[in-house]
Amino acid sequence: MNTPLHRKFDMSRRHLIKAAAATGAASLVPGLQSAVYAAGSDKPEKEEVRIGFIPLTDCASVVMASVLGFDKKYGVKLIPTKEASWAGVRDKLVNGELDMAHVLWGLVYGVHLGVSGPKKDMAILMNLNHNGQAITLSKKLADKGAIDGPSLAKLMQADKREYTFAQTFPTGTHAMWLYYWLATYGINPMKDAKIITVPPPQMVANMRVGNMDGYCVGEPWGHRAIMDGIGVTGVTTQDIWKDHPEKALGTTSDFAKKYPNTCRAVIAAVVEAGKWIDASLQNKLKMAETVADKSYVNTGVDAINQRILGRYQNGLGKTWDDPNHMKFYNDGAVSFPYLSDGMWFLTQHKRWGLLKDHPDYLAVAKQVNQIDLYKEGAALAKASVPKELMRTSKLVDGTVWDGKDPKKYADSFAIKASAV
């Protein structure tokens, strides 16, 4: 159906590769050669890398690294593998069927600490994207006046019944954004609402038949609800936490130890793909065409490209340009696996009772986030690396998270899972 576009894209892709080869011959390659190929010991130990992904817009940098051939530039071959569920991604990472994956931060940390399943030492090589998720409220709620946090809380107070909200994985990012946002407006997700887990591509269908009042998921499934006229955007996740970490490039600690050169090469390739996506509107549109395909997200291009470009609408006639749309590079700030980002998920796992005791937040983050590997990979891709390992973020409820006192932060929330 969109063959002409693809053909056009193939053309430009060829141009791009040719261009890369041309500049490479002149200046780029000597530097790379010494870094990657010339020294035999720097050669990727494993050249084919099976990398799992879930059909969501934010798998884009992984997919584009492969489609545009950035992987080959660094001496590896990425084999993106479409997965049906986060639990499947986890099991395949743990048993080695997948080498790496586009994966939820909270899932990686959950496995590392043995929350709910077997414990396995895990590794995060980089962050894949900032922003670009949303909480959608059903049209039915909107008709009753619930269109954002405060009005939702008011409606739930006035019109008592069971309210059902969906997220995508119990320890994952969407569960944490949803819980955090509800709690900001005085709704305890553990007591005042029913929370269910629904696979991302099924959110829209379930909302349509009235199985839920709201859901939190990555794009394109937020915008899709608006296109289909069944929901409104209650909040974007960037309005919960501007430039929040979202998906990570995850693997096991064993893999990172055994194949450091491969890890560096994949980091470089994916960072470069992120840089490419963020570089121009043109590139973003090309990315949308590519990942909309059946073999990736399997949806219409129009469901993806609006929000990728920062053109938002809430489904009630309000439109806006969001400068904090989904980003893949942002001068290196996106890709850096900040220790404070990892620790934040632990604080929320503790807050909601997924962790019964306080872990050693900083130690766990240092074990999981492969800062050194990331820095070396980023250097190959000539990406800027932030100086600090922590960053300061202000969240929607006004609290500031800087990673300095995680225990105090985790205990500071008035609304949390009841301690038993």
Added chain:
Amino acid sequence: MSSPQALRIVIVAPDTLAADAADPQAAVEAERSRSLRIGMLQNGYNIVAVLPADVFLPDRLAQISPDMIIVDAESQARDTLEHVVVATRDARRPIVLFTNDDDTSHVRDAIAAGVTAYVVAGLAAERVKPVLEVAMARFQHEEALRRELADARTQLSERKLIDRAKGLLMTRHSLSEDEAYARLRKTAMDKGLRLADVAQRILDVADLLG
């Protein structure tokens, strides 16, 4: 629960909500599920329900409370089940996955990692049986370890409570350790309470009165 045939099994079948006629993957998943169900029924397994992988799955599982849940490894319903696993951490039950993966080393790895058991669909029934047996045995073994660990933790924290209460009695009432313990024990016996509960009450009251 000794023989797999006596297990109350629930099978989670492909979701009709998401059924996309043009999606060959979904058709493959449906066929794989169908052949597994037929195979298990023919071999006398007690399938108490075949549930669709929809948003009501957690509720239905809670009602039926099966001994074992079987689901396709490549099903989107895995994440819904994951929710059940996390929500019922204190009442766990084994989840068995089935897959078309011919490479049985993955099956072994998965079981060794304790992830779940993998059953290769289309396997002869006599080969399904040992896998289910291993899954169940492994699950029960892990549950026993888990319980032991939980018990040990409780004992440890109870011991600490009792020690703190003893210390309090010793300083406040100038008792020897033996006397303090004897007094705790007597109170526990008189009131029909556990030693740790008495200790907790003493500490609570001390907190309250400062």
